Amino acid sequence: MIHPTAIVDAKAEIDSNVEIGPYTVIAGDVQIGAGTVIGSHVTIDRYTTIGPDCTIFQHAAIGAVPQALKFKGEKTYVKIGRGTTIREFVTIHRGTGFGGGVTEIGEENFLMAYCHIAHDCFTGQGVVFANAASLGGHIKVGNYATLGALVGVHQFARIGDHAFVGGVSAVTKDVPPYVLASGTPRAKLYGLNLVGLKRHHFPEKTILALKRTYRILFRLGLTLNEGIERVKAEVDQIPEVMNVIKFIKSSQRGLTR
DSSP states (O other), rough: OTTTHHHHHHTTTEOTTTOOOTOEESSSSSETTTOOOOOOTTTEEEEEEEETTTTEEEEOEEEEEETTTTTSSSOOOOEOOOOOOOOOOOEOOOOTTTSEEEEOOOOTOOETTTOOOTTTTTOTOEEEOTTTTOOOTTEOOTTOOOTTTTTTEEEEEEEEETTTTTTSEOSBBBOOOTTTOOOOSSEEHHHHHHHHHHHOOOOHHHHHHHHHHHHHHTSSSSOOHHHHHHHHHSSOOOHHHHHHHHHHOOSOOOBOO
16 A cells, blocks of 8 residues: 555554555654555654544645754654544644644644644644644644634644634634634634534533623623633533633633633
8 A cells, every 4th residue: 555656664653554655755753553544745754653544635744843943853743643634735843842742633633735733732633724724833722623724823822622713813812712713913702603612512501601601701891800700600610611711710821802
């Protein structure tokens, strides 16, 4: 299943049920799981682990050293989760010794053409990146979040679970879970991601609780601390509401409002 023009290092650990297309280059210290299909002209550098049942399209580049001036060649890693699709010209860089050492893409992610994932980023399960969405370093993206085309996310920012960021947006601060955000030069919030919540079969009771939480936190002119206290007093403390509060309390960059 390996095309004769592909160059595969003898130290690469590749399952027998992997397909590798023409002119692809795979370095040593690479692991590729069963059922993964790799197209033509793909480059996979050292210290990269790719899970089973992934699909990697032509000209993707995975595991290159990070674009970080402080990087000194230390041994760092890229991990790609099961069932992830990586489209044309996507770039995913290794972690850094000063940033945790690992760039990790979760299971069943869908990275459309020309996306860039910088060093030390982490994505959860079922994340979607539309064309040319880009993450700076040290970014965390929650489960089932979606980034529209040409979205740029500032380093160290976070995107919460089930959040949706509209295309051509600039994310400079944390985007809370379950919300819609969009805009330049800085993204703003535009309510809950109701379409996404319904597609993932959130109960109506949960959606109503999140609506009340959103209104208290972001529409009444309260400080975040005041809003959190009112949410605790007035809204059922279901797991999704608690997830929002935990996210806000742990913010380091501040919140998109």
